[in-house]
Amino acid sequence: MPKIDRKLISKKEEVANELKKIIKSENILYSEDETRAFETDGLTAYKQKPLIVVFPENTKEVSKILSYCNKNRIKVVPRGSGTGLSGGALPTEDCILLCLGKFNKIIDIDYKNRCVVAQPGVTNLSITHSVEEKGFYYAPDPSSQIACSIGGNVAENSGGVHSLKYGTTTNNLLGVQVVFMDGTISRLGGKTYDSEGYDLLGLITGSEGLLCVITEVTVKILKKPQTVKAALIGFSTIEDAGNCVSDIISNGIIPSGMEMMDKALIHATDNFVKAGYPRDAEAMLIIEVDGNEIEVKELMERINKIAKQNKLTSIKISKSEKQRLKFWAGRKAAFPACGDMAPDYYCMDGTIPRGKLAEVLKEIKRLSKKYNLSVANAFHAGDGNLHPLIMYDANEKDSLEKTEKFGSEILKYCVKVGGVLTGEHGVGVEKRELMCEMFNNNDIQQQIKIKKALDLNSLLNPGKVYPILRKCAEEGRVHVHKGNTKFPDIPRF
Amino acid sequence: MSIKETQNFPTFQDSDSLEYPQNEQEVENLIKKFYKSNIPIELIGSGSKRKIGKTLQCTKTLSLSKLNGIIEYLPEELYIKVKAGTSIKKIEDELKKKKQQLVFEPIDFGHFLNGQSDYGTAAGQVACNIAGPRRFKVGSVRDHILGFKGVNGRGEIIKSGGVVVKNVTGYDLSKLVCGSYGTLLALTEITFKVLPAPETSKTLIIHNQKVEKACYFLDSSINSSNDISGAVFFPNEPKVPGCSINIDDTFKLNDLKYEGSITAIRIEGSKNSIDQRIKSLINELKIIDLNLSILEIHQSEIFWNKVKSLDFFFKSKNNIIRIVIPPSECIHLIYLLANKFKYCLDWGGALMWLEAFELSEEMFEAIRRKVVKLGGYVTMIKNSRYLPYVDDVFTINIERFNISQNIKKSFDPKRILNPGKMYTGI
Numbered sequence: 001m002p003k004i005d006r007k008l009i010s011k012k013e014e015v016a017n018e019l020k021k022i023i024k025s026e027n028i029l030y031s032e033d034e035t036r037a038f039e040t041d042g043l044t045a046y047k048q049k050p051l052i053v054v055f056p057e058n059t060k061e062v063s064k065i066l067s068y069c070n071k072n073r074i075k076v077v078p079r080g081s082g083t084g085l086s087g088g089a090l091p092t093e094d095c096i097l098l099c100l101g102k103f104n105k106i107i108d109i110d111y112k113n114r115c116v117v118a119q120p121g122v123t124n125l126s127i128t129h130s131v132e133e134k135g136f137y138y139a140p141d142p143s144s145q146i147a148c149s150i151g152g153n154v155a156e157n158s159g160g161v162h163s164l165k166y167g168t169t170t171n172n173l174l175g176v177q178v179v180f181m182d183g184t185i186s187r188l189g190g191k192t193y194d195s196e197g198y199d200l201l202g203l204i205t206g207s208e209g210l211l212c213v214i215t216e217v218t219v220k221i222l223k224k225p226q227t228v229k230a231a232l233i234g235f236s237t238i239e240d241a242g243n244c245v246s247d248i249i250s251n252g253i254i255p256s257g258m259e260m261m262d263k264a265l266i267h268a269t270d271n272f273v274k275a276g277y278p279r280d281a282e283a284m285l286i287i288e289v290d291g292n293e294i295e296v297k298e299l300m301e302r303i304n305k306i307a308k309q310n311k312l313t314s315i316k317i318s319k320s321e322k323q324r325l326k327f328w329a330g331r332k333a334a335f336p337a338c339g340d341m342a343p344d345y346y347c348m349d350g351t352i353p354r355g356k357l358a359e360v361l362k363e364i365k366r367l368s369k370k371y372n373l374s375v376a377n378a379f380h381a382g383d384g385n386l387h388p389l390i391m392y393d394a395n396e397k398d399s400l401e402k403t404e405k406f407g408s409e410i411l412k413y414c415v416k417v418g419g420v421l422t423g424e425h426g427v428g429v430e431k432r433e434l435m436c437e438m439f440n441n442n443d444i445q446q447q448i449k450i451k452k453a454l455d456l457n458s459l460l461n462p463g464k465v466y467p468i469l470r471k472c473a474e475e476g477r478v479h480v481h482k483g484n485t486k487f488p489d490i491p492r493f
Numbered sequence: 494m495s496i497k498e499t500q501n502f503p504t505f506q507d508s509d510s511l512e513y514p515q516n517e518q519e520v521e522n523l524i525k526k527f528y529k530s531n532i533p534i535e536l537i538g539s540g541s542k543r544k545i546g547k548t549l550q551c552t553k554t555l556s557l558s559k560l561n562g563i564i565e566y567l568p569e570e571l572y573i574k575v576k577a578g579t580s581i582k583k584i585e586d587e588l589k590k591k592k593q594q595l596v597f598e599p600i601d602f603g604h605f606l607n608g609q610s611d612y613g614t615a616a617g618q619v620a621c622n623i624a625g626p627r628r629f630k631v632g633s634v635r636d637h638i639l640g641f642k643g644v645n646g647r648g649e650i651i652k653s654g655g656v657v658v659k660n661v662t663g664y665d666l667s668k669l670v671c672g673s674y675g676t677l678l679a680l681t682e683i684t685f686k687v688l689p690a691p692e693t694s695k696t697l698i699i700h701n702q703k704v705e706k707a708c709y710f711l712d713s714s715i716n717s718s719n720d721i722s723g724a725v726f727f728p729n730e731p732k733v734p735g736c737s738i739n740i741d742d743t744f745k746l747n748d749l750k751y752e753g754s755i756t757a758i759r760i761e762g763s764k765n766s767i768d769q770r771i772k773s774l775i776n777e778l779k780i781i782d783l784n785l786s787i788l789e790i791h792q793s794e795i796f797w798n799k800v801k802s803l804d805f806f807f808k809s810k811n812n813i814i815r816i817v818i819p820p821s822e823c824i825h826l827i828y829l830l831a832n833k834f835k836y837c838l839d840w841g842g843a844l845m846w847l848e849a850f851e852l853s854e855e856m857f858e859a860i861r862r863k864v865v866k867l868g869g870y871v872t873m874i875k876n877s878r879y880l881p882y883v884d885d886v887f888t889i890n891i892e893r894f895n896i897s898q899n900i901k902k903s904f905d906p907k908r909i910l911n912p913g914k915m916y917t918g919i
Contacts, residue, residue, distance in 0.1 A: 112821035202668020252689030295766035351657040423659035453899035475553035
């Protein structure tokens with residue numbers, strides 16, 4: 001992580017008093033007991049208590065806090081619900097953790113423009129809840145949708161199981177209000193489909209809290225389709241299931257969701273929610289199609305035919321909405337279900353071209369043997385997003401380190417076959433050292449220049465996304481002694 | 494000619510000022526050279542949309558037209574990777590062979606800007622980020638770029654994104670490059686997301702409606718669960734002297750049974766599902782007693798091609814303005830424009846094309862103020878002899894200008910790439 005400002009830490013009380021001039025004192029936490037609750041996010045392997053936690057209540061307060069921190073060179077880490085899986089909201093010892101938890105209201109439901117304006121702390125699912133009485137919904141549905149905040153979704157560009165047809169957050173976002181590190185409040189986008197000039201809205205979506213703090217979000221809502229059906233299809237080999245996925249797409253069908261699970265996960269999730277999964281199958285697809293009745297019927301027939309050509313071993317098509325939700329319940333409970341298989345698990349997130357699935361799963365199997373750690377695989381097969389869940393026991397010595405090595409080898413392999421390091425969880429602290437696998441010096445320098453253009457002193461969410469004490473060139477790791485690098489005049493990133 | 498006009502009259506370019514790099518390496522070397530010697534350059538593709546934005550007076554012009562060809566097309570992976578100067582026509586022809594398409598529907602500006610149909614190049618479509626009628630359903634060009642390679646203003650080759658749809662590795666620079674009119678970098682390689690083409694399509698036309706009712710129909714259709722993919726309105730009023738949009742001349746189709754204004758709704762998908770959806774639309778909109786036509790696939794395609802190629806502007810010698818507004822403000826804006834301009838509506842009322850006869854800069858700025866107040870923006874797409882130049886072609890406010898200037902500097906610190914094309918100082 002970046003160098004810790006010890007002097008600032010010694011002035012904690014003083015800083016807290018300054019902040020009390022900006023926000024109510026009950027919205028500031030800084031005793032060790034109070035800040036401990038914020039020491040980690042969804043990636044619990046990393047822990048660090050922040051210096052001070054603040055809960056601003058409105059955009060003006062956010063602006064004043066950022067402006068104060070910018071002037072005094074204090075690092076700021078923004079945090080939504082803290083469900084992120086890449087350590088994107090991991091505090092530093094000398095940072096102010098800016099929690100958007102009090103931004104929890106839906107501001108406007110605008111059916112005429114088919115959008116909802118919400119504060120960033122509103123959960124993903126409650127947006128859908130707020131509009132479902134009129135038959136609308138918000139399309140991106142990450143597994144954590146009960147808890148994750150819409151502001152966090154924008155920061156991470158969250159996806160979900162339906163992004164194959166409906167896109168990720170970036171495709172469903174119309175506008176935001178943001179505050180930059182110097183305190184400037186700005187509106188990007190609005191209620192129009194497009195905005196003119198540089199697509200700053202697109203830039204900040206998925207920027208992992210490095211460029212600005214989001215204080216208001218406007219998202220598109222869609223009318224619910226007339227009919228939705230899901231099918232569970234079992235296969236005796238992963239190759240058959242993979243080929244079926246490719247064939248469905250080659251045949252011009254874009255299902256609204258297409259998920260794959262391997263045998264280990266089929267068993268774990270079926271034990272957990274009794275979803276009626278084919279327990280003898282080596283791989284299973286959950287395929288969902290939506291539209292009007294005729295369309296859904298036609299598509300299901302075509303999918304059935306394609307699956308037969310790919311040697312399916314079983315097929316079950318949902319007969320009711322209840323059954324369809326049951327099919328999904330298993331997939332959505334994939335993570336907690338793994339809790340039964342091992343004391344701890346580590347969730348990876350790479351994306352690969354669909355056609356490389358069998359090859360990548362074979363490599364994961366090989367690595368699983370090499371590291372002697374078992375793996376269960378969940379896969380957003382439609383858009384190539386792979387979530388290997390590595391089982392380990394944190395009480396065993398060096399097991400986390402071994403797991404991380406295993407995980408990074410998987411991700412490197414994803415890049416090798418033409419994929420990317422992260423599909424929807426973000427780089428955070430977890431994968432920043434792997435960025436050089438995908439990007440060269442020029443690419444990373446350009447991104448850092450953009451960061452500097454919007455946050456001159458690099459104070460917002462420091463230590464995330466970009467490798468710091470390492471040159472991406474062929475030098476490998478740089479030895480750091482007492483916080484000092486060799487040749488400090490050489491630019492590092 | 495006024496001083497303003499002279500300043501912005503296209504510079505005569507001798508052959509020395511035009512560069513045709515053959516590959517990415519040559520683009521890199523040239524821009525590096527221009528960066529060192531502080532030489533501003535204009536970037537062009539086929540030139541089909543060159544007239545949009547401010548006219549540039551650069552020492553050098555860099556044509557990307559020789560960077561031409563499909564690098565990789567994997568239909569089952571739903572992407573096509575092309576060199577930046579590849580023509581959209583070539584890409585679409587290739588996709589058609591596998592029954593796929595660029596779902597954002599590239600627009601053809603060639604005809605009405607230059608007198609000849611020209612969808613331009615891949616890089617041109619990305620640089621302008623102007624999507625066709627399917628926009629409200631599927632997104633714009635920016636939603637269908639998976640990754641790119643290009644050369645920034647320092648002469649460095651950079652890349653972002655990849656070939657997969659789900660990707661949050663680093664900032665999404667593909668979005669930033671879309672709609673940047675070549676002011677951030679010279680694109681060399683683009684990966685588009687592609688999707689299956691619909692099996693067939695039909696268009697439901699409601700004839701002779703006034704704008705209020707037409708907008709209600711378009712809005713209700715988009716709000717219904719019938720999954721429509723086109724919603725346009727061509728009014729026959731107001732009649733404005735000097736304006737040339739004439740819907741009867743533009744849409745001469747056998748299947749059109751009646752005259753008067755056209756409210757058109759497109760439905761795409763399998764044949765059976767289309768018929769069911771049209772039926773349910775007619776029921777839901779309660780329009781069974783109105784004058785209706787249904788365009789079958791062939792005529793439906795002709796109709797939407799005319800929309801995409803802005804056919805109704807072919808004969809216009811006037812200023813053409815593009816306005817994007819929140820859909821709910823459409824009628825309000827039409828009232829504010831007070832019958833002074835010819836117009837038509839796309840995207841269910843969220844996009845308005847305006848033809849303005851004898852427009853003055855003051856009038857243009859007055860329109861802009863009204864639109865901005867309603868939460869939208871205005872772009873001058875085509876100048877005329879009445880108003881050959883405007884100070885602000887695009888719309889921006891001061892905060893966004895400041896941020897944009899910083900972003901520009903991070904890509905192109907010496908402002909050598911299309912300087913001033915979008916905004917003075919960027």
